[in-house]
Amino acid sequence: MLTTISLSLLVQALINGLLLGLVYTLISLGLSLTLGIMGVVNVAHSTLIMLGSYLALELLQRLGLDPIISAVVAVPVFFLIGVLLERLLISRVARTSQTTGLLVLFGVLVVIEGAAILRWTTDTQVLTVSYTNASLTLDGIAIAVPRLIAAVIALALVVLLDTFLRSTLYGKAIRAMAQNRDAARISGIDTDRLSLLVFGLATATAGIGGVVLAMIFPFDPQDHYRWLAWAFLVVVIGGLGSIRNTLLAGLLIGLIETVSSILFPFQYVYFIVYLLLVVALLVRGQGLAGSQSRAL
Amino acid sequence: MMRHAADVPAGSGRPSPNGLVADTSAGLSMRGVTAGYYSHDLVLNNVSLLARPGKVTVLLGPNGSGKSTALRILYGLLRPRSGQVLLDGREITAVPPHRRLALGMALLPQGRSVFPELTVQENLEIGGWLLMRDRRRLSAALEAIYARYPLLKEWRQKQAGSLSGGQQRLVEIGRMMMASPRVILIDEPSVGLAPVIVDQVYEEIARLKEEQRTILLVDQNVRAAVALADYVYTLEYGRNNLEGERGAFEDRLEALIKSWLRF
Amino acid sequence: MSSALLERVATGARWRSWLYRGLGAAAAVGLLALLGVLIPLDWVTTLSSVFMYIMLAEGWNILGGYAGYLNFGMVTFFGVGAYTAGVLCTQYNVHPLLTIPLAGSVATVVALLVGVPALRLRGVYFAILTLIISFLTQVLVTNLGITGGASGIYMPALPFDAFTNEQIFYYAFLFLMVLTVLLAFLIEHARFGYALVAIREDEDPAEILGVRTTWLKTQALLLGACIAGIAGAIYAFHTSYIEPQGTFSLDISIDVVLMSLVGGLGTWQGPVIGVPLMLVTAQVLRILAGELPFLGTALPPEFDRVVFGVILILVALLAPSGVMGLVRRVRGRRLTV
Incomplete structure (x- = not known):
């Protein structure tokens, strides 16, 4: 009896971990894209995720829009935010100095976080929709419906982006730019415009990520650092240049989180993730430097 | 000569090859x-x-x-x-x-400049970036390059980074010639x-x-x-x-x- | 004029300029010391916090400014210092004055543990690592029993009236700030400082030319951490209550970077200029915004954060060498005339 319960508990934890892992992959994609392709460490990434959550909240409260629809709305909105950020800030610094870029993006982080507190206060928010507490039960294994929906949206985006980068000419050009920017330029690719596209896409995934996270977790303007750490961990473990590896890393982090939250009190999960990130950065941080150094 | x-002569501006008035x-x-x-x-x-x-x-x-x-x-x-x-x-x-x-115009740069993680064919397609809106012209250009450099056709599914230095040079030349400069x-x-x-x-x-x-x-x-x-x-x-x-x-x-x- | 004579005149002029500068600095410190008994209480408090931030920024500047390693987790050492003082004082009855050097030592040890592995990373990865370590420390302090967890530690009050109390902290911070600025000045003009700048300019050749970069960077980090730890300990007694959210707030790390940047990275004057400039800016903005009808008088502190963020972006983009950069440019122009 005991063994069947703990077995089903384990299976449930595994399924939950994989579902969460898909969501973690989604929130890491943007960070991986900007770092891998443009060499920009976007520390403001998680504030964009947080804005995505508030977009879902506003759309739900004002227009009664389901977060599933908000995820679609987030695409153009956040694409535009990303394009503006790239044009106004990133394009001016990214290529001169990575550390100047970092300072600017810390500034962006501070501005967005401060503005979010001014607008929405530090109160914790929850998205409540009809299926918030619904769950599917199968053989004693319960799966929360919001997690399932969040995971499906995340999976769809991961597949879509992977296909885009692998199979379309634009995707190939983006990968070419990541591998050798100057060689891409002399082949006729307008790398400045392509960078706009990349940053727009990265920001759009952050926005959708925020909508999707809001379906499963409460949020406030300040707890986004957690997602910054989670996303960095996924990127550092998964490496740059392959969405499939990012997916594997995301699933791994999802599993680590659910398994360790069974074994330890929840706050230890933060400790474990931060510690893992410190170790991962020490082990392969510099190896992530990417191919930006390659130039004519 | x-x-x-x-x-x-100083101030004469442009150099004049052959001592003739250059057709600039x-x-x-x-x-x-x-x-x-x-x-x-x-x-x-x-x-x-x-x-x-x-x-x-x-x-x-x-x-x-x-x-x-x-x-x-x-x-x-x-x-x-x-x-x-x-x-x-x-x-x-x-x-x-x-x-x-x-x-x-086209430039064949010094040293390695292939896109190492793209296949040879993808490298060539990037060389044909200008034709991207016209699939047919792109594949025609690709066929022309394969006809001109048959080796590239053999390697087309290989990752460019896995080729030897000399082979990569050929990929670079092929990529440049996609635009027939x-x-x-x-x-x-x-x-x-x-x-x-x-x-x-x-x-x-x-x-x-x-x-x-x-x-x-x-x-x-x-x-x-x-x-x-x-x-x-x-x-x-x-x-x-x-x-x-x-x-x-x-x-x-x-x-x-x-x-x-x-x- | 013979070259020997010329040299003697030049040396004399240099000595005189040093003398004037030294006298100017002494006069400034004397004035600040005098202000401690002249100005009203809330000004004393404000200036104390200016002095504290100058300490932190000078400490940060040694590694961040001269060597170019941006530490985005300076608050780790500040918080460790504050908690060392708090824990030793409340749990082990150590005399408050004794906890201050101990806080500096513990912060230095933590810096050694963090720095030896972390300083192998360069550029943005070092910055991210220090950021995450400050989060890690915060989580740790929140969940340990000895630190009082999320409910924090109430520090013992000093047996004086409020005004005397504030003055004590004013002079403590003033004294330590002067020492820190002096230390930064000496480092800037010593081989140590030049070597750090060489690391910033180009680390690999510096290493090849025999600069022991790893050890120098570690020293720079340890010095900064020690200063931050001492500042944290005094802060703990000054504020009388510490808890993990505020004491390990990322805001402190970012403000230290911002203030150094605004003044001018890698110059001893930078923090001295940047800190008051930013804190005064914050005050003025509050007053101005309070006048505006739609914002009202109860302006939330987050407004400062937004303005600071905007300033950080603008300075990094447009004037990355800060006020000192502008000063140098003007001076340079004058010299060429």
Whole structure:
């Protein structure tokens, strides 16, 4: 009896971990894209995720829009935010100095976080929709419906982006730019415009990520650092240049989180993730430097 | 006939190859270009060059004389502080590199420049980026390249980074030829390659010459370059030094190379 | 004029300029010391916090400014210092004055543990690592029993009236700030400082030329951490209550970077200029915004954060060498005339 319960508990934890892992992959994609392709460490990434959550909240409260629809709305909105950020800030610094870029993006982080507190206060928010507490039960294994929906949206985006980068000419050009920017330029690719596209896409995934996270977790303007750490961990473990590896890393982090939250009190999960990130950065941080150094 | 840059009367502006009035409306040229990466030193100081249409023009000089910088400026990868770059009489100094293919120009850069994690075919497709809106022309260009370089067709599914240095060079040439450029800038084509491959690269350049393409070749491999040249320029300390027809250089090669070895 | 004479005149002029500068600095410190008994209480408090931030920024500047290693987790050492003082004082009855050097030592040890592995990373990866370590420390302090967890530690009050109390902290911070600025000045003009700048300019050749970069960077980090630890300990007694959210707030790390940047990275004057400039800016903005009808008088502190963020972006983009950069440019122009 005991063994069947703990077995089903384990299976449930595994399924939950994989579902969460898909969501973690989604929130890491943007960070991986900007770092891998443009060499920009976007520390403001998680504030964009947080804005995505508030977009879902506003759309739900004002227009009664389901977060599933908000995820679609987030695409153009956040694409535009990303394009503006790239044009106004990133394009001016990214290529001169990575550390100047970092300072600017810390500034962006501070501005967005401060503005979010001014607008929405530090109160914790929850998205409540009809299926918030619904769950599917199968053989004693319960799966929360919001997690399932969040995971499906995340999976769809991961597949879509992977296909885009692998199979379309634009995707190939983006990968070419990541591998050798100057060689891409002399082949006729307008790398400045392509960078706009990349940053727009990265920001759009952050926005959708925020909508999707809001379906499963409460949020406030300040707890986004957690997602910054989670996303960095996924990127550092998964490496740059392959969405499939990012997916594997995301699933791994999802599993680590659910398994360790069974074994330890929840706050230890933060400790474990931060510690893992410190170790991962020490082990392969510099190896992530990417191919930006390659130039004519 | 070979002349010293100092022989050209000061203030006469552009150099006049052959002592004739140069037809500056044709070919690729650079006029009075001054350039440098830092404010306190100049890599190029008032340099003028002309790559005449359908000819091979070779740019020689010791290490650090500014040859590669001249090429970067001609292709728009670097902006000169003063001076102009002209293509068939039209000023293109400020045209960014990604627009140059559309003008019929192409650059074969020094060292490895393939996209290592793309397949050979994907590398070629990037070379055909200008045709991206026209799938049919793109695949026609691809077929033409495969016909021209059958080896590339064999390797087309391989990752470019997995090929040898010489094979990668062929991918780079194929990628450049996707746009079938009229004016080709080549930077140190033989650096880091095995001697057998080097011969093949020069054979390919000879073929490009036969096809009446305008070629500007920057090279350390003086003998091989001069053998292909119609006209030769040399740079020293970032300034025009000697220039003239190939014939004038062939017998002075030894002395020239020896003088550069002092640097 | 003979060259020997010329040299003697030049040396004399240099000595005189040093003398004037030294006198100017002494006068400034004397004035600040005098202010401590002259100005009203809330000004004393404000200036104390200016002095504290100058300490932190000078400490940060040693590694961040001269060597170019941006530490985005300076608050780790500040918080460790504050908690060392708190824990030793409340749980082990150590005399408050004794906890201050101990806080500096513990912060230095933590810096050694963090720095030896972390300083192998360069550029942005070092910055991210220090950021995460400050999060890690915060989580740790929140969940340990000895630190009082999320409910924090109430510090013992000093047996004086409020005004005397504030003055004590004023002079403590003033004294330590002067020492820190002096230390930064000496480092800037010593081989140590030049070597750090060489690391910033180009680390690999510096290493090849025999600069022991790893050890120098570690020293720079340890010095900064020690200063931050001492500042944290005094802060703990000054504020009388510490808890993990505020004491390990990322805001402190970012403010230290911002203030150094605004003043001018890698100059001893930078923090001295940047800190008051930013804190005064914050005050003025509050007053101005309070006048505006739509914002009202109860302006939330987050407004400062937004403005600071905007300033960080603008300075990094447009004037990355800060006020000192502008000063140098003007001076340079004057010299060439």
